[in-house]
Amino acid sequence: MKSLSFFFFFIFIISVFPFLCFSFNPESPTDRRVLVLLDDFSLKYSHSIFFNSLKSRCLNLEFKLSDDPSLSLQRYGQYLYDALILFCPSTKKFGGSLDLTAVIDFVDSGHDLILAADSTASDLIKNIATECGVDFDEDSSAMVIDHKSYAISGTEGDHSLIVSDDFIQSGAILGKTKIEAPVLFKGIAHSVNSANSLVLKVLSASPSAYSANPESKLLNPPLLTGSAISLVSVVQARNNARIMIAGSLDLFSNRLLRTAVQKAGSQDKYHKSGNEQFVTEISKWVFHERGHLKAVNLRHLRVGETDEPAMYRIKDDLKFSVEIHEWSGKNWEPYVADDVQVQFYMMSSYVLKTLSTNGKGLYLASFKVPDVYGVFQFKVDYHRLGYTSLSLSKQIPVRPFRHNEYERFITTAFPYYGASFTMMAGFFIFSILFLYNK
CATH class of the missing domain: 2.60.40.1930 (Macroglobulin (MG2) domain)
Structure with a gap:
């Protein structure tokens, strides 16, 4: 009898355990499951500060290579993850059942997405960004260059490591604490459609920036220049899914998160860039921890x-x-x-x-x-x-009012009442005059 009771108890625990471990209440955005797709597992260590900050906030990260043949976002019609991070800019084709349509359907179902690209970005990654309302520069070799707002150290003469502090003015997105240090950026440019109210530029380039190949001569005017260049953009869809698109994978790297920064022509030197605070705060917004x-x-x-x-x-x-x-x-x-x-x-x-x-x-x-x-x-x-x-x-x-709910005498009807009684009085006087007047 005891063994039978234990058997039923064991069956109950086995059936309930998955729900205890993996249930997610959309009204309370905690313990979210996040799939991180990488080009190479070395990114787990070169970007460990960013990933550890996510783990410290009770986000359950699952790392996989972008060409893993077992990749799948859903099983039996149910999504396995609450968010997706694409740190695989050079991927030309996802593994398993994952493709462009699957990623867009994932977002359309109300889930969140972080996408980071760089100069090696494939057409697949660019098409995902386009579907989200962002267009990367058509020139695959182009990078954001700024001969005024560049970082003094580590520029190697091409001024592609730029400095930006043109943040969106929103406490809901970037938090109430001001980001004091500027952000270091090395990557590609993208533009947003001004007619699309769902896409917002979170970090913009300076007016002196432009998009071009730093290793070749500039023969024609660049297509993207100045503040029209967006470095980091976000989208909040109508179903409240949130998307972050960055033109730089290095933006999240340990190297730029901990690098001292000094803008060319400025005497202000910061012992650490604003990258860590920036990516931490914006990731809180993307994963619904704020706003x-x-x-x-x-x-x-x-x-x-x-x-x-x-x-x-x-x-x-x-x-x-x-x-x-x-x-x-x-x-x-x-x-x-x-x-x-x-x-x-x-x-x-x-x-x-x-x-x-x-x-x-x-x-x-x-x-x-x-x-x-x-x-x-x-x-x-x-x-x-x-x-x-x-x-x-x-x-x-x-x-409307029922027949017995109206007032006995309606004020607005007084003229009609007066007209009725006046007519009756006039008829009575006319009758007397007509009958008795010789």
Whole structure:
């Protein structure tokens, strides 16, 4: 009997263990599984500082070569990973079932991606970036060159090791702590489509930069110049998937993370570049450790009541509330902002109110139901730079007054009442005059 009980207990543990180890709640971005694809396993050691910072934040990294024949992002229709890091710029073809379509489908399903390229970038890597809204320079041998904003040490005369401190002004993406030291960059340029509002330049080149082959003479004007060159860009898709695209694999390397930096023509010398702080902060954003919002407890009540009604009547006074929280990397904290709005919507917005907050994550608004009946929606569409988008809706019908709910005498109908009584009085006077007047 004891052996039978032990057998059933063992079967229970075996069946539950995978869920205990590998379950992931999308509302709490912790213990995320990340697949890292490399051209060579030596990158694990040359970029170890960056990888160790990810591991220290409870990201479970799995390293594989990009041509591994067992590569697969999903099994039995379920994705095995929550994010993908492509540190394999020279890869011309992935192994296993992984290809361009699989990577794009991975992002389209709401998962995150970090892509790093360099001068050896293959068409496969460039096509993935193009699908994400970023175009690398067509010249495969071109690199970003800057004869003014270059690093004094290690330039080897070609000025391809450049210095940049043109960061995006967003605390949600790069954190609230300012990056004091400039970033060292050695790689290729890319451009973003200004008409695409989903792509943002996080790190831009200086006005004196251009993209060209440093080993050959410049015979024609370069296609990419100045601040049009993006060094690092990010994308937040409409499904809240986050993508980071960098034109430099060395940007994440131990060498540049720990190298002292001094910009040409400047007396300021920093004992360490801003690369480590930059890649750490931006990776926190990519992996939803910052700027990740959730909304709960969306409620609406008729004033004076405690239960949500199944229907409203026109001109009812109502209260609307919703709670919004932000993930801090460890727990959910109240999100405080003054630009959250609610719409009372039917075909178009009849009511648009800015929600007030109590500073503890609760947002409130009161308004009167419009004098229009039909099926309405409470809608909260919140989009703010660096934060996940919130799109909430709740449907509710609105009815007109019943026949016994109208006022006995409607104020706006007084002229009609007066006209009726005036006509009756006139008819009575006319009748008297007509009958008795000789």
